[in-house]
Amino acid sequence: MALNTEFNFSEQPDQLYNDLIALHEGLDEAQSAALNARLILLLMNQIGDAQTIRAAFAAARQPS
Amino acid sequence: MAPYDYAPIEYVTPPELSGGTPKEAPVLIVGAGPIGLAAAVDLALSGVATVLVDDNNVVSVGSRAICWAKRSLEILDRLGVADRMLAKGVTWKLGRIYRRAREIYQFDLLPEEGHKFPAFINLQQYYMEQYLIERCRDFPGLIDLRFKNRLVGLSQDETGVTAELETEDGRYQLKAAYLLACDGARSLIRQQLGLEFGGTVFEERFLIADVVMDADFPSERWFWFNPDFHPGQSALLHKQPDNIYRIDLQLGPDADAEAERQPEKVIPRIEKIVGERPFKLDWVSVYSFQCRRLEKFVHDRVIFAGDSAHIVSPFGARGGNGGLHDVDNLCWKLAAIVKREAGPDLLASYDEERIHGADENIRNSSWSTRFMSPEPGAETWFRDATLDLAERFGFARRLVNPGRLSVPCSLSDSALNSADQSGLATPMVPGSPCADAPIASPQGAEGWLLNQLGGRFVLLSLGQAWPGALPAGVEPLLIGEGGWQDTGGFVAARYGNGHYLIRPDQHIAARWQEADADALRAALQKAGIRQTEMV
Numbered sequence: 001m002a003l004n005t006e007f008n009f010s011e012q013p014d015q016l017y018n019d020l021i022a023l024h025e026g027l028d029e030a031q032s033a034a035l036n037a038r039l040i041l042l043l044m045n046q047i048g049d050a051q052t053i054r055a056a057f058a059a060a061r062q063p064s
Numbered sequence: 065m066a067p068y069d070y071a072p073i074e075y076v077t078p079p080e081l082s083g084g085t086p087k088e089a090p091v092l093i094v095g096a097g098p099i100g101l102a103a104a105v106d107l108a109l110s111g112v113a114t115v116l117v118d119d120n121n122v123v124s125v126g127s128r129a130i131c132w133a134k135r136s137l138e139i140l141d142r143l144g145v146a147d148r149m150l151a152k153g154v155t156w157k158l159g160r161i162y163r164r165a166r167e168i169y170q171f172d173l174l175p176e177e178g179h180k181f182p183a184f185i186n187l188q189q190y191y192m193e194q195y196l197i198e199r200c201r202d203f204p205g206l207i208d209l210r211f212k213n214r215l216v217g218l219s220q221d222e223t224g225v226t227a228e229l230e231t232e233d234g235r236y237q238l239k240a241a242y243l244l245a246c247d248g249a250r251s252l253i254r255q256q257l258g259l260e261f262g263g264t265v266f267e268e269r270f271l272i273a274d275v276v277m278d279a280d281f282p283s284e285r286w287f288w289f290n291p292d293f294h295p296g297q298s299a300l301l302h303k304q305p306d307n308i309y310r311i312d313l314q315l316g317p318d319a320d321a322e323a324e325r326q327p328e329k330v331i332p333r334i335e336k337i338v339g340e341r342p343f344k345l346d347w348v349s350v351y352s353f354q355c356r357r358l359e360k361f362v363h364d365r366v367i368f369a370g371d372s373a374h375i376v377s378p379f380g381a382r383g384g385n386g387g388l389h390d391v392d393n394l395c396w397k398l399a400a401i402v403k404r405e406a407g408p409d410l411l412a413s414y415d416e417e418r419i420h421g422a423d424e425n426i427r428n429s430s431w432s433t434r435f436m437s438p439e440p441g442a443e444t445w446f447r448d449a450t451l452d453l454a455e456r457f458g459f460a461r462r463l464v465n466p467g468r469l470s471v472p473c474s475l476s477d478s479a480l481n482s483a484d485q486s487g488l489a490t491p492m493v494p495g496s497p498c499a500d501a502p503i504a505s506p507q508g509a510e511g512w513l514l515n516q517l518g519g520r521f522v523l524l525s526l527g528q529a530w531p532g533a534l535p536a537g538v539e540p541l542l543i544g545e546g547g548w549q550d551t552g553g554f555v556a557a558r559y560g561n562g563h564y565l566i567r568p569d570q571h572i573a574a575r576w577q578e579a580d581a582d583a584l585r586a587a588l589q590k591a592g593i594r595q596t597e598m599v
Contacts (some may be wrong), residue, residue, distance in 0.1 A: 004459075005456075005457035005458060005459055006457075006458045006459055007458060007459040007461075007462040008459060009459075009462075011080060013462050014428065014431045014465060014468065015427075015431075015433075016432070017446075017450075017463055018431050018434065020446060021438075021442070021443050023448060024441065024442035024443065027436070027441075027442070028441075029441055029442075032441055032442040032445075036440075036442070037171075044595050059456075059457070062456070
């Protein structure tokens, strides 16, 4: 499956984005980094398709 | 262009102090800002008399609220001032988002045709107040404007409110059945009642500057993340009439508000944005973001509306616009209560519906604020990652939050709605504000749907007329054969067929595909209007 880079949330994005930020409240940087690592692994498993995940790796790796 | 002429408004000794007949008005409004003035006009349109007092005698000094959203213009059109505002204001709908000097994306707020009003106009608050004051003068028997009359005391019992007012000629008392507290963000009435104004104060400080200059910037909203002229912060540029430009600059949490508002600090900052052009400072303010609201807006006979009831950060234009939604929601209810067409318990729905609206505004405003001024750590990582990805990927542009601009609030959970069992697929569900559409009268005169709605309950019938008589207090409007014409097909596309019961504030209370007299009476009752015999 190709990587979908168009908007794909099931609802308006602001609430979900804010929930993500709220998840980190009260954590120090190391704890936040660890949380992000767990989150990425969970989401990778949910996506499942290895080709898609590798395409996401490549897109994220590109410097802006 | 000459600067705005802040002509003082004449003070007249009130009749209570000049030996005249003391005024008896059912509603006393405190605060002649946009919200108090709009409320006076709205109540006058329903035939309800008001006394409107203000401690000052000039319109708002400085531009202050400038962005008026489409729904607000629709409300102001019902009040009779939108044409003047539209003629004077700067119409815009395009927003551009920059990161440093690069444009990341743009948004177009109203890509849809078939609306009388644009997505937004920019117009200084002082013009709006002037137009509303002049509109108030159209109702000399109903609106009693009293400038330089300061509220100094207030008491209430089960019959109404007694206000103590101070003027240069002395003090006097005024009684009213209800008092509208439209006295702004620093409301003295709120303090006098000892009410908590809870919420969040963000530490970030912002500079707001209105500058006068000859420039040919387009009528667009420009927002910068980390611009080269103001590194590490955000900036916003808006165009107003009379060659005035609004510039908002984020200053960070440690900025010294008093020092930052001095011209020697402000001018170099502006020079970096506008370059060599000569300019003049018109108004400067330094503020921090606050999102607060009263726990409830109705306190027996004292009712709060506008900034006295709730405040938000300015990115998103949800302050002044939110206040106008309050007026729109409150005034028909208050008029119905004063005229005994509804019981006083209808006011509970103002609390319910407008607290819902205020919370929506506060939520959106808080999210935008956090995106613009993220805390160090994860919040900044995600904000910067969003901006990085937004330059390459469409999805991330939707996450970029430079202020979500005021949109009409849906009241789909309101207790005044009747459940939608119509089977209609159009988005005009009960609780929605009515979408506008071009229509033509039976004689062929072109007009707009919203100009035929509002100010009273309307039964909008699409396709075929309602068979039989309507209950008292409801006026029919037929679009279809024998009635108004759906000239562009917009009514059919937005509403479908059937019958819609529409509140005086142009919100849908109920809808049906098939006429049902009992259901209509029940829906009116649900919307708070007392039902007696069928007429």
